[in-house]
Amino acid sequence: MHAAKPHRGKAGQAGLHAVAPAAPEETMSRVARGDEHAFAQLYDLLAERVFGLILRVMRDPAQAEEVTQEVFVELWRTASRFRPDRGSVVSWAMTIAHRRAIDRVRSSQSSLDRDARVAAGQQDRPFDAVADEVEGRFERQQVRRCLGTLTDLQRESVGLAYYQGYTYGEVATLLETPLGTVKTRLRDGLIRLRDCLGVAK
C-alpha cells in the first residue's frame, strides 16, 4: 500500500530500481552500503509513517518536519547498525522517530507547555485528531479495532504514553491512577494489541 507514490520517479528514470519494490530489509542492506537510490526507496516506504507519528507527538507541523528530517539523516547514518534479527525496518525506524519526537517535546519550553496541559487535565483520545485517510486504511482500521479490545485504562495509558509522549509517571498523574497500575496496564495493553495485531515471532 506504500508502493505507488507519485514521487518515485527518480529511481525509475535511472532505470535501476524501477521493477518491483524490494523487501525493506534488502533495501536497508543497500542503504548500509551507501546506495542513495535505495535510500530514496526507504524514504518513500517510511516518510508518511515517520512524519505522521512525529506530527502526532509534537503537534507543530514545522517542528515535526524538522525532526522528520533529522530522523532520516539518522537512519542513513546508522544504517549499518540495523540488525534484521532484532526487528523489522519499520519498527527500527519508528522507534527512532518516536524517541526523537519525545526527546524534543520533553525538553525546555515544550515541556513547560505540556506540564501546563497535565496540570489543566487536558488530554485527548488517541484517534480524535486523526483527520486524513490517505493511505494505510486497512492498517488503521485494524489498529482501531484492536484498540477497541483494550480496557479504557489500558487504551488511555497506551494512547497518552505513545501518541502524546508522556512518561508513565505523567500518565499516572493525568489518570489519577497509581504508578504501578499504569505500568502494568501499559504492558498488558501493548501485549493485547500485539496479539490482536498478529505481531509475533
Place this chain on the structure above:
Amino acid sequence: MNAEIHTLTGAYAINALSETERSAFEEHLARCAACSKEVAELRETAAKLGSAVATPPPESLRPDVLARIRRVRQLPPDEGPIVPLRGRKWPLRATSLAAAAAAVVAIALGIQVISMDRDLDRANDQLSALTDRQAQLSGVLAAPDARVIADDDDVSGSLVVSEKLGKLAFVPGTLPEPAADETYQLWLIGPEGARSAGLLPDPSVSVVAEIGADAEMFGVTVEPKGGSEQPTSDPVVLLALS
C-alpha cells in the same frame, strides 16, 4: 529475574520511562533475553500504532532529505556481536569466585529485603531461612573445587557445583514468574532417570541442592504447585554436570 523490573518492558518499548529508569532498565535488558524479545515485539506493535497515524509530509521534504544525506558520512558496521562473558564451562579462579559469591549474596539479599518490607510479620522467619540458605550458598561457592556451569547464552541460569561437598547451587537467570498454580522444580538426571532435587520457591533466589552419586544432568521444569514425582514438561533449564 526481578519480576518488578520486567513489567517495565511496555513503558520502555514506547519510550515512557524517565531517563534514570531508562538507563536502569537497559542494564537489565542486556542480561534478560526474554525481556529483549518482548521489547522487540512491543516495538513492532507500537510501530503499527504509529503507522496508523501516517500523514504525508510536505513535498519539499524529500529533496531536502536526499540532498542532506549526501553530506553525511555513514557509521561503519558494528564489529560483530558482543561476546558473552561466560563460556560453557570453566573452572573458577579465586578472584572471580569471590565476585560470583558477592553477586549471588547481593541478589538473594536484595530480593529478600524487598519481600520483608512487604510483610514484616514474617521477617524473622525469612531472616533465619535466609541466613541458613546464605550459609549453604556460601559453602558451595567457597568450596575449593567449585566450578561454574552456564548456558551458552547464560540466560536461564547457572550452576555452581562442588563435588567435594556433593552440592550444587542453582543461580536462576531470567526465569519468568510461574503461574499461580505452578512452580519450578529442580531435577537431577542420571542413568536411572530424573530425581527431584526440590522446588524453586522464588524464581529470582538461588537454591542449594544435594547432587547424589550418579547425576549427569541438571534440569528445571514447570510443574503443578507442590511439585511432581517425575518431570511433566520440557525443561526450561538443562545443563550437563560434567
